[in-house]
Structure formats: structure tokens, C-alpha cells
Amino acid sequence: MSRYKDYQLIEKLSNVVGNEVTLRGWVYNQRGKGKLQFIILRDGTGIAQCVVFRDNVTEEVFESAKRITQESSLSVTGVVRADERAPGGFEIDVTDLKIIQIAQDYPIAKKEHGDAFLMKHRHLWLRSSRQHAILRVRAAVIKAIRDFFDGSGFTLVDSPILTPNACEGTSTLFETKYFDLGSAYLSQSGQLYAEAGAFALGRVYTFGPTFRAELSSTRKHLTEFWMVEPEMAFFDLEDDMDLAEDFVEYIVQYVLKTCRKELEILERDTTKLENIKRPFYRMSYTDAVDWLVKNDIPIIKKIDNQDVEIRPFPWGEDFGTVQEEAFMEQFDKPCIIHHYPTEVKAFYMKRDESNPKVVCALDMLGPEKAGELIGGSQREDNFDLLLERIKAENLPEEAFEWYLDLRRYGSVPHSGFGLGVERTVKWITGAKHIRECIPMPRMIDRIYP
RNA sequence: UCCCGAGUAGCUCAGCUGGUUAGAGCACCUGACUGUUAAUCAGGGGGUCCACAGUUCAAGUCUGUGCUCGGGAGCCA
Numbered sequence: 388m389s390r391y392k393d394y395q396l397i398e399k400l401s402n403v404v405g406n407e408v409t410l411r412g413w414v415y416n417q418r419g420k421g422k423l424q425f426i427i428l429r430d431g432t433g434i435a436q437c438v439v440f441r442d443n444v445t446e447e448v449f450e451s452a453k454r455i456t457q458e459s460s461l462s463v464t465g466v467v468r469a470d471e472r473a474p475g476g477f478e479i480d481v482t483d484l485k486i487i488q489i490a491q492d493y494p495i496a497k498k499e500h501g502d503a504f505l506m507k508h509r510h511l512w513l514r515s516s517r518q519h520a521i522l523r524v525r526a527a528v529i530k531a532i533r534d535f536f537d538g539s540g541f542t543l544v545d546s547p548i549l550t551p552n553a554c555e556g557t558s559t560l561f562e563t564k565y566f567d568l569g570s571a572y573l574s575q576s577g578q579l580y581a582e583a584g585a586f587a588l589g590r591v592y593t594f595g596p597t598f599r600a601e602l603s604s605t606r607k608h609l610t611e612f613w614m615v616e617p618e619m620a621f622f623d624l625e626d627d628m629d630l631a632e633d634f635v636e637y638i639v640q641y642v643l644k645t646c647r648k649e650l651e652i653l654e655r656d657t658t659k660l661e662n663i664k665r666p667f668y669r670m671s672y673t674d675a676v677d678w679l680v681k682n683d684i685p686i687i688k689k690i691d692n693q694d695v696e697i698r699p700f701p702w703g704e705d706f707g708t709v710q711e712e713a714f715m716e717q718f719d720k721p722c723i724i725h726h727y728p729t730e731v732k733a734f735y736m737k738r739d740e741s742n743p744k745v746v747c748a749l750d751m752l753g754p755e756k757a758g759e760l761i762g763g764s765q766r767e768d769n770f771d772l773l774l775e776r777i778k779a780e781n782l783p784e785e786a787f788e789w790y791l792d793l794r795r796y797g798s799v800p801h802s803g804f805g806l807g808v809e810r811t812v813k814w815i816t817g818a819k820h821i822r823e824c825i826p827m828p829r830m831i832d833r834i835y836p
Numbered sequence: 837u838c839c840c841g842a843g844u845a846g847c848u849c850a851g852c853u854g855g856u857u858a859g860a861g862c863a864c865c866u867g868a869c870u871g872u873u874a875a876u877c878a879g880g881g882g883g884u885c886c887a888c889a890g891u892u893c894a895a896g897u898c899u900g901u902g903c904u905c906g907g908g909a910g911c912c913a
Contacts, residue, residue, distance in 0.1 A: 418873075420869060421868075423869090423871065425873080440870070474873060496863050496874090498848065498862045498863075498874065499848060503904085503905050506905095576913090601911055601912070603909095605909080607912090609913095689838085689909090708909075760913070761913075762912080
């Protein structure tokens with residue numbers, strides 16, 4: 388038996404039909420109809436319609452029922468009845484009602500609101516059914532991530548958030564003072580540390596928040612987001628791709644299994660998710676470029692501050708949103724694009740032995756404009772080649788001594804990838820903006836609430 | 837950072853080629869109703885028209901600058 392308060396939850400009402408119960412929660416909506424008051428109560432697990440009929444309660448209780456406002460907190464006692472007319476399916480014939488607190492002028496009305504207003508009231512917006520459902524799916528996605536790795540021989544190895552240098556040397560980082568040691572930066576990836584972990588424990592994953600100070604303001608970017616990064620010793624790119632597919636399939640199927648109700652609230656077309664089963668699609672970068680050329684998809688580049696369309700798409704350029712979305716329209720499942728040009732990818736990616744112009748990298752793009760869900764690669768395990776890349780990118784060699792040590796002492800082929808939690812939640816829920824996929828989003832120009 | 841758009845009631849918005857007293861729906865308050873589903877009906881209160889400067893007899897409306905917000909691009913997960 389639990390040692391803490393054990394009270395009736397709305398999601399468990401089906402077990403107690405005919406019984407008198409006491410619910411505790413908040414008023415989601417309220418309608419008066421003369422001698423009848425309908426109160427929609429929510430307690431975090433569901434909603435239940437509480438019916439207060441004047442002839443069934445004391446005058447005092449009925450007056451209380453008329454006084455309550457949206458989001459007031461209550462405890463309600465009554466007999467449970469299944470009723471098709473009730474949202475949630477169950478109704479409470481109220482015999483007693485206690486007001487815990489009357490909410491005055493709750494800002495979020497039953498009508499529509501603009502995004503700016505809702506973001507300013509994010510702490511209250513979380514109470515609405517859509518946001519509630521998205522957060523439940525997010526929790527399920529995270530549970531699926533942990534179950535998947537914990538159940539297949541991986542060890543969780545968390546990487547530091549404060550780091551002494553740029554991981555990939557490209558992104559803009561958040562900088563902070565670090566005692567007498569100069570500057571520290573908020574981590575933008577745990578991968579390099581995960582590699583050390585993989586050489587100690589074989590198969591590891593790191594899971595935590597990640598920070599990017601880039602000035603990106605789109606509906607698929609956050610400045611603070613959660614990323615899970617598995618790293619596997621003795622995995623080559625093929626193994627890496629196989630794992631990425633198994634992983635994404637597992638997450639989607641787990642959410643389908645455990646979040647039916649939430650997906651229904653979100654009006655998500657679940658047939659599209661049911662279809663997310665292996666095998667996914669795969670294509671090399673070079674073949675993808677051929678497809679872009681064949682379909683006359685150009686690249687738009689800024690030359691002298693002017694947008695210029697270049698066609699045919701030149702081999703060697705990275706894909707942007709236009710190319711990704713056009714390319715993915717042909718697929719109903721994720722597609723992995725692999726073997727990207729060396730120049731557009733990070734220094735630690737392993738060069739393909741038969742063609743040094745490309746690296747053993749993979750990006751998994753999601754269908755339905757989900758964008759890039761996963762980025763990963765086989766890592767460069769050759770000491771000389773890695774050092775050469777560090778020098779070519781003008782990275783501070785001293786800072787990477789420990790990383791080079793991994794190639795000095797028992798280097799082995801290894802691979803890994805990173806999956807963005809919020810991007811995955813956005814895809815699965817069909818949320819229109821990534822800021823809805825994390826409780827308190829951090830974006831350029833927004834750090835409140 | 838660049839490009840585009842928007843700031844008018846607590847919220848969502850309308851407000852014409854500048855014209856005298858500023859509009860609607862919702863929310864809120866009062867009243868009516870035993871079955872409401874964003875209830876409905878009747879009545880009521882509610883405004884620094886983002887800020888500053890300018891043009892004009894006259895600015896919510898036109899011009900400039902700034903601020904805030906939204907959408908897109910690049911970068912990425």
C-alpha cells in the first residue's frame with residue numbers, strides 16, 4: 388500500500404461505477420442551466436462531468452457550484468455513472484462539493500488564442516487538453532528511448548553539460564565564466580564523451596539537454612533541446628543504420644501502444660504511424676542528388692545578397708529544407724540518406740575507404756515534413772586521419788588530446804547517432820511547432836516563463 | 837543574421853481613398869432555464885488604437901525610427 392494519499396483518479400472511474408467517490412481537481416469548463424450545473428473536472432489523468440442538481444444537494448453546495456470559475460480547484464463527491472453524453476464518458480451525480488480555491492479571471496479562455504499570448508502563459512497553457520496530450524506522448528517517447536537501450540545491453544553514460552570547447556567546432560555556443568579556468572560552454576552534443584564511454588563499456592547512450600546558441604527561429608529549432616546519443620564499439624555504418632531503424636520503429640510503436648487516447652485528442656492519423664515499420668528507405672547522398680537533378684529541384688544560394696537558383700543541383704552541396712521536403716514527399720516512412728560529401732560534415736566522421744570524397748554519415752529524415760530526426764556516423768578511428776581533420780578545421784589540438792587518446796590506445800571501429808527528442812515528438816504528435824513539444828521551450832527571444 | 841507580415845477592450849479580430857461619439861464575437865458581472873458539450877437568450881461594465889517624432893485644418897488610418905510578436909531562410913537534432 389502506498390504511504391501517500393491515495394484518492395480516486397478520473398482515469399480509473401470505470402472500476403467504480405455505482406460507487407460514491409471523491410475527486411480532486413480543477414474546473415476545466417462549467418455550464419449553468421437553471422437548477423442544473425455541469426462542471427467538467429480535470430485531475431491530470433482525465434476529465435469527468437460532474438452534475439450538480441439543486442434538489443440533490445444543500446442550498447449551500449448549489450450556491451458554491453454556481454460560484455466556481457474556470458480552473459478553480461475543487462473536491463467533488465458523488466456517485467459515478469457511465470453516460471454517453473458526458474465528455475470523458477463518466478458522470479458524477481454530485482452530493483457534496485468543496486471549493487479549495489476560486490480562480491479569478493483565468494487568462495486562457497475557451498476561445499482561440501494567438502501563439503504569442505499562449506507562449507506568455509505557457510505555465511497555464513500546459514493545462515489544456517492538446518498540450519497535456521503532447522506532454523504525455525513526450526513522456527512515452529522518453530520511456531521508449533530508455534527501455535529500448537536498457538533492454539538491449541546499453542549502459543547509460545551521461546556526458547557533461549559544461550564543456551571546455553566546441554564539440555564540432557562549428558555551432559555557436561553559450562558561453563559562461565568558469566572559475567579561474569576561463570570560459571566554459573554549454574554542451575551542444577555529448578557524442579565525443581559517449582565515444583570514451585563506448586570504449587569503456589561497449590555500448591552506451593547519453594541522454595540529456597543540449598544547447599545551441601544559433602540565431603535560428605523556425606518551428607523545428609529550440610535553443611535548449613533533449614537529445615539521446617547511442618555510441619557503439621565495433622559498429623560500422625551498416626550496423627548504425629540498422630540500429631537507428633529499429634530504434635525509431637520501437638519508439639513509434641510504443642507510443643501507438645500506450646498513447647491511443649492522447650493521439651485521438653491530437654487528431655493524429657494513426658494509420659500513418661502504424662505504417663512505421665522496418666524496412667525504411669535508404670539512399671546514398673549521390674543517388675539523392677541524382678533524384679533532385681531528375682526532378683529539377685534547384686538549390687537557392689545567396690550571392691551578393693541576392694537569392695540565386697542554381698540548377699541542376701550541384702554534387703557537394705548540403706541539403707536544405709527545400710530539398711529535404713521535396714525529396715521526402717515520395718516516402719511514407721523515414722528515409723536514411725548516407726555517405727555525404729566530406730566537406731559538409733563534421734571532422735570526426737570516418738572517410739569512406741573506397742571514396743575519400745564521402746564520409747560514413749547518415750541522416751534520417753522523417754515523412755510528413757518531420758525533417759531531420761537523426762544525424763549520425765561511423766567515427767574516424769584512425770589516429771593520423773583524425774589529427775589531419777582536426778588541423779584542417781583549425782581546431783585547438785590540445786583540447787582534443789583526450790579524444791585522440793581514444794585512437795592511441797586500442798582504437799576500434801565505432802559508430803553512433805543522435806536523435807532529437809522534440810523533433811520526434813513533433814512528428815509523432817503532428818504538433819505544428821516544436822515549442823509545443825517541450826514543457827518550457829527556450830528559444831531566441833524567449834526565456835519566460 | 838537576412839527577407840516578409842502584424843501590433844486597436846482580458847482574448848481573437850474588423851475599422852474603406854485620413855473626417856468629428858471606437859466596433860463585433862468571446863471572456864467577466866446581473867438575470868432566465870433539468871441535459872449542457874466552446875450551451876443559449878436578455879442586460880451591463882470595460883480602450884494610453886505599441887512608443888516617439890513628423891505630414892495635415894484633422895491621424896487608429898499616411899511617413900520615418902525604435903520596440904515587441906508571428907512566418908520563412910540559413911544552421912542543425
